[in-house]
Amino acid sequence: MITPTALREKAETQAARLPPLLARAEHLAGAVLLGDHGRRRAGMGDDFWQYRPAQMGDSLRMIDHRRSAMGDVQFVREREWQIAQSVMLWVDQGASMRFASTPDLPTKAERARVLSLAVSILLVRGGERVGLTGTRLPPRRGNAQILRLAEMFSEDAEEDYSPPEHRAMIPHARAVFISDFMGDIEGVRTALTKAADRGVRGVLCHVLDPAEEAFPFRGRTIFQSVGGTIEHETLKASELKDRYLDRLAARKAELQQLCAIAGWQYGLHHTGSSAQSGLLWLWRALDGGRAGA
Structure with missing residues (x-):
C-alpha cells in the first residue's frame, strides 16, 4: 500500500518532469512546418x-x-470530420523503455515521450483532436489537452513490457504507437487487428537504443531487464550476438508484416539519431495516413 507521503513524492517527481518535457516538445515541434496537414476543410463536419x-x-x-x-x-x-480529425496515441510506459546504453543518450522512454508530445502539439495546432487509446483521455483539442498528455506520458509502469492499449478505438480515426516492442508480439497483433477491424489507420514507431542494434557485449556479462524480473549471465556474450541479431531482425520483420496487413506504416528510430529526424518521419507518416490523403 502506498503511503500518502510516498504518493506525494511520486506526484512531485512526475510534476517536475513536465516543464522540461514540454519545453523540449515545444522546441522540437517549432522546427516542423504545419503545411496543409491537419487544416480544417470547408464544407466538412456537418455530415452525420x-x-x-x-x-x-x-x-x-x-x-x-x-x-x-x-x-x-x-x-x-x-x-464525419470529427472522426477524421481524431488521433489516438499509445506510448509504451514499460520499464524496458527506461534503458539507455550510455549517459549521453536519452532513454527510449524520454525519446518516445518527446516525439509523441511534439507530434501532439503539431496536431492540436492544426485543429485536430488528440488523446490516448483506451478510456483515460479521449481525443480533444486545446492546450489543456497537451498538458494532460504531458502528465500521463510522464508516468512509469512497473512491468518490464507493456502491451499496446487497444480499447475504445474510434472508428476511422488515426493512431500512433511508440515502443521498443520488446515484449510479447501477441499484444501488438491484437491491437493492430482490432484497429484494422474499426478502420483505424496509423503509424508504428519502433524505438531502439544503438546498443540494442549493435550488441557490443563481450566476455562475462550479466543481462538484466530494467524491471529486474529477468536476468541471464554468460561468460561469452559474443557467442550470443548472432542469435540475438537474428531474433531482432525477425521481430522487425514481423512488425512490418503486421503493419502491412493492418494498413499501418512502420518506422524504426534510434535514440542515437536526432529527435527532429524522428518527428519529421512521424509527421510525414501521419500525413500519408490521413483520411482522404
Missing part, C-alpha cells in the same frame, strides 16, 4: 457519421438526448 456510447471526458453538450432516451445508455452523435 454514427452514434457511439458516451465515454469519460465527453461533455454534456455532445450527448444526443433523443437517441439516449431510447434506452439506459447515453449516446454521442459524431460527425
Whole structure:
C-alpha cells in the first residue's frame, strides 16, 4: 500500500518532469512546418457519421438526448470530420523503455515521450483532436489537452513490457504507437487487428537504443531487464550476438508484416539519431495516413 507521503513524492517527481518535457516538445515541434496537414476543410463536419456510447471526458453538450432516451445508455452523435480529425496515441510506459546504453543518450522512454508530445502539439495546432487509446483521455483539442498528455506520458509502469492499449478505438480515426516492442508480439497483433477491424489507420514507431542494434557485449556479462524480473549471465556474450541479431531482425520483420496487413506504416528510430529526424518521419507518416490523403 502506498503511503500518502510516498504518493506525494511520486506526484512531485512526475510534476517536475513536465516543464522540461514540454519545453523540449515545444522546441522540437517549432522546427516542423504545419503545411496543409491537419487544416480544417470547408464544407466538412456537418455530415452525420454514427452514434457511439458516451465515454469519460465527453461533455454534456455532445450527448444526443433523443437517441439516449431510447434506452439506459447515453449516446454521442459524431460527425464525419470529427472522426477524421481524431488521433489516438499509445506510448509504451514499460520499464524496458527506461534503458539507455550510455549517459549521453536519452532513454527510449524520454525519446518516445518527446516525439509523441511534439507530434501532439503539431496536431492540436492544426485543429485536430488528440488523446490516448483506451478510456483515460479521449481525443480533444486545446492546450489543456497537451498538458494532460504531458502528465500521463510522464508516468512509469512497473512491468518490464507493456502491451499496446487497444480499447475504445474510434472508428476511422488515426493512431500512433511508440515502443521498443520488446515484449510479447501477441499484444501488438491484437491491437493492430482490432484497429484494422474499426478502420483505424496509423503509424508504428519502433524505438531502439544503438546498443540494442549493435550488441557490443563481450566476455562475462550479466543481462538484466530494467524491471529486474529477468536476468541471464554468460561468460561469452559474443557467442550470443548472432542469435540475438537474428531474433531482432525477425521481430522487425514481423512488425512490418503486421503493419502491412493492418494498413499501418512502420518506422524504426534510434535514440542515437536526432529527435527532429524522428518527428519529421512521424509527421510525414501521419500525413500519408490521413483520411482522404
